[in-house]
Amino acid sequence: MSRPVIISCAVTGSGDTTGLSPHVPVTPAQIADDALAAHAAGAAVVHIHVRHPETGAPSRDLDLYRQVVTRIRAAGTGVILNLTTGIGARFSPDPVDPNRNASPGMAQPMDRMAHVLDLAPEICSLDVATMNFGKHAFVNTPDHITEIATAVRAAGVKPELEVFDLGHIALAKSLYAKGIFADPPFFQLCLGVPWGAPATPEAMQAMRAMLPPNANWSAFGVGAQHFPAVAMSVVMGGHVRVGLEDSLYMSKGVLAPGNAPMVARAARLIREIGCEVASPAQARTILGLP
Numbered sequence: 001m002s003r004p005v006i007i008s009c010a011v012t013g014s015g016d017t018t019g020l021s022p023h024v025p026v027t028p029a030q031i032a033d034d035a036l037a038a039h040a041a042g043a044a045v046v047h048i049h050v051r052h053p054e055t056g057a058p059s060r061d062l063d064l065y066r067q068v069v070t071r072i073r074a075a076g077t078g079v080i081l082n083l084t085t086g087i088g089a090r091f092s093p094d095p096v097d098p099n100r101n102a103s104p105g106m107a108q109p110m111d112r113m114a115h116v117l118d119l120a121p122e123i124c125s126l127d128v129a130t131m132n133f134g135k136h137a138f139v140n141t142p143d144h145i146t147e148i149a150t151a152v153r154a155a156g157v158k159p160e161l162e163v164f165d166l167g168h169i170a171l172a173k174s175l176y177a178k179g180i181f182a183d184p185p186f187f188q189l190c191l192g193v194p195w196g197a198p199a200t201p202e203a204m205q206a207m208r209a210m211l212p213p214n215a216n217w218s219a220f221g222v223g224a225q226h227f228p229a230v231a232m233s234v235v236m237g238g239h240v241r242v243g244l245e246d247s248l249y250m251s252k253g254v255l256a257p258g259n260a261p262m263v264a265r266a267a268r269l270i271r272e273i274g275c276e277v278a279s280p281a282q283a284r285t286i287l288g289l290p
Contacts, residue, residue: 004278005270006239006286008045008188008218009038009259013245014058014087018051021248021255027053028064032071037260038243039079042267044283046072047082047125047160047243060087060107065115078280080289081121082160085148088112089127092136103136109147117155122289124152125188126159128172132195142171149180158289160218162188164196169210176212184288187211188241189219191229199225204232216287222246230266234273239286242266 011025011034018024025034028050035046050064051057069081088107094100116124126148127140149159159181161172169187176185189207192199197207199221211217218239221229226247230240242262250256250265267277278286 003237003275004282004286005234005275006045006218006278006283007043007263007266007270008047008082008239008241008243009035009043009263010047010220010241010243010245011035011038011259012049012051013243014049014051014084015245017244017248018056021244023255023258024056024244024248026051026056028067028071032068034259035068035072035079036075036077037258038263039077039280041260041263042277043079043259043263044278044280045080045082045123047084047241047245048121049084049087049245058087060111060115062115062118065119069119069121080123080280080283082123082125083116083119083121084125085112085116085152086125086127086162089139090133090136091139105136106139109144109151113148113151116152116157120155121157122284123158123160123186123287125162126152127162128168128175129162129164129196131164131168134194142175145171146175146180149175153180153182156290158182158186158287160186160188162190163207164190164193166197166206166210169207173210173212182288184214184216185212186287187215187217189217189233189238191219192222192225199223199229201232204229204236208236208238220246223249224252226262227265227269230269231273234270234275239278240266240270
């Protein structure tokens with residue numbers, strides 16, 4: 001049998017993208033509907049952020065998460081839910097007082113994962129990264145990572161370890177060796193994000209080589225490397241992620257009209273390379289989910 005490859009769809013993200021494309025879902029209904037359409041196109045996992053319905057800005061509002069999760073679960077598709085814990089790690093030093101954050105964005109670990117503990121998805125993302133992230137710093141200290149990982153593990157939620165460079169994998173492996181993460185660990189290789197590892201075959205190979213031998217892993221590339229990263233990951237033995245969080249375009253100058261067409265293209269690439277698209281049931285077995 002051909003290898004089953006898990007497609008994750010990152011439905012909306014938290015970037016300032018709503019003004020760049022009319023297809024980025026914003027309201028809970030739009031996010032849930034787009035997630036279900038992505039699942040129908042082949043996504044076994046949907047990665048969820050929420051946004052303020054009026055402004056499109058990123059949000060940690062529990063009620064917004066509850067609306068999205070309730071709508072998706074009510075459809076009864078079996079799609080795997082992956083909720084972010086990434087909102088609340090942004091720091092931009094104030095130009096007058098560098099100890100102050102010039103933009104709202106930092107939060108305590110408990111605030112970053114409150115919706116995960118309340119709604120109990122199968123997976124939550126967990127950024128193992130402190131780095132320059134575009135024009136601001138993305139701050140995730142080892143203590144904060146450990147606090148979130150310990151709490152979600154106790155709640156039966158599997159962390160998807162998002163790593164943006166080699167040092168992040170080294171930190172994740174150190175925490176894994178201490179028993180912080182359950183077997184098998186699940187890594188997401190995040191490529192092409194300024195200023196992390198580039199979305200190149202060399203970078204993906206180097207990151208893959210550092211992973212624990214028993215790790216499951218997936219990868220994505222942002223922008224123009226979105227679909228090339230799908231092919232690279234499948235060829236190298238990984239799983240894939242696509243979606244409007246990571247790219248707004250199907251091809252140069254052509255906006256994606258939603259997440260489903262991106263998932264459908266990823267599914268075609270997977271099959272043409274000689275693998276199969278994993279169902280949610282297969283994904284649960286691969287990732288060690290109940």
